[in-house]
Amino acid sequence: MRRAERRYRSLVIDSQRWDGFEFRDDDIVISTPAKCGTTWMQMLCALLIFQTPDLPGRLTELSPWLDIQTEARDDVLATLEAQQHRRFIKTHTPLDGIPFDERVTYISVGRDPRDVAVSWDNHFQNMNLGVFLQARAAAVGIDDLEEVLPDGPPIPSADPRDRFWQWMDDDTAALNGISGLRGTLHHLSTFWAARGESNVALFHYADLQADLEGEFRALAGILGIEIDDNLVPALVDAAYFDSMRSRASELAPQVKVEGFWNDDNRFFHVGGSGQWEQFMAPGDAERYEKRVRGLAPPDLVAWAHAGKRALTSA
Numbered sequence: 270m271r272r273a274e275r276r277y278r279s280l281v282i283d284s285q286r287w288d289g290f291e292f293r294d295d296d297i298v299i300s301t302p303a304k305c306g307t308t309w310m311q312m313l314c315a316l317l318i319f320q321t322p323d324l325p326g327r328l329t330e331l332s333p334w335l336d337i338q339t340e341a342r343d344d345v346l347a348t349l350e351a352q353q354h355r356r357f358i359k360t361h362t363p364l365d366g367i368p369f370d371e372r373v374t375y376i377s378v379g380r381d382p383r384d385v386a387v388s389w390d391n392h393f394q395n396m397n398l399g400v401f402l403q404a405r406a407a408a409v410g411i412d413d414l415e416e417v418l419p420d421g422p423p424i425p426s427a428d429p430r431d432r433f434w435q436w437m438d439d440d441t442a443a444l445n446g447i448s449g450l451r452g453t454l455h456h457l458s459t460f461w462a463a464r465g466e467s468n469v470a471l472f473h474y475a476d477l478q479a480d481l482e483g484e485f486r487a488l489a490g491i492l493g494i495e496i497d498d499n500l501v502p503a504l505v506d507a508a509y510f511d512s513m514r515s516r517a518s519e520l521a522p523q524v525k526v527e528g529f530w531n532d533d534n535r536f537f538h539v540g541g542s543g544q545w546e547q548f549m550a551p552g553d554a555e556r557y558e559k560r561v562r563g564l565a566p567p568d569l570v571a572w573a574h575a576g577k578r579a580l581t582s583a
Contacts, residue, residue: 300376377472437560
């Protein structure tokens with residue numbers, strides 16, 4: 270097993286919580302940038318593992334987030350140790366911040382970063398920060414706040430277009446592995462560089478939208494899970510966005526923390542693509558392209574924006 274190469278730490282996560290974690294032979298690690306389809310991929314894994322839309326618990330408990338700081342690490346480890354089913358663990362830590370074990374399957378999901386920015390804004394607006402901070406204080410304390418927020422908490426603009434561009438222009442996000450254009454592309458780059466490894470898999474939000482059944486079957490193959498064809502229609506139907514939104518109280522992350530979201534259903538906001546166009550004024554397309562080209566190589570940029578379509582048109 271290869272140890273993590275670097276530590277990612279923020280108000281929300283601390284990748285050091287992976288240190289000493291004991292993997293099992295068939296563990297699955299779902300490591301995605303925020304708002305790129307994490308819960309979607311967790312749901313697909315759950316449907317394959319349990320072979321039924323009627324999951325035996327809330328998704329956030331079946332697929333714990335190991336490095337979130339609103340739960341005591343010992344509690345999360347105890348949950349994972351007690352699980353008898355095949356484990357599928359959530360993280361927003363890039364691949365170089367996680368121990369790398371050849372027995373484990375590592376999965377990431379990409380998404381057009383412009384859609385990620387819109388989804389992140391909805392996510393942040395829907396989160397009850399007071400409840401989040403109370404849960405964090407109870408789990409890990411607050412003595413480190415000056416260290417993780419040396420300049421104090423960022424103050425978002427009241428203008429959604431300004432917030433969109435704040436996300437695009439943030440140069441601190443790659444340090445904490447949470448969000449921002451730089452952080453999102455950095456996270457994907459750690460998987461892009463390792464995509465030739467037999468236990469590393471990359472999916473894309475656009476591909477899931479275009480052919481959910483095909484991607485579901487591809488995931489089953491990657492995980493080595495056999496599935497009865499007669500079950501596939503019901504399982505795939507349970508993974509469509511509207512189906513998941515109708516079960517938000519079961520499927521949204523951290524719903525076990527009462528009041529974590531202002532509205533559980535709003536977590537599954539739209540799930541579409543192209544909403545970012547409303548934030549693009551004349552000249553902004555060139556501004557965005559220049560920014561992206563400075564952060565990632567052309568092949569990764571093309572894939573991040575279009576998934577398989579970029580590879581087939583190359």
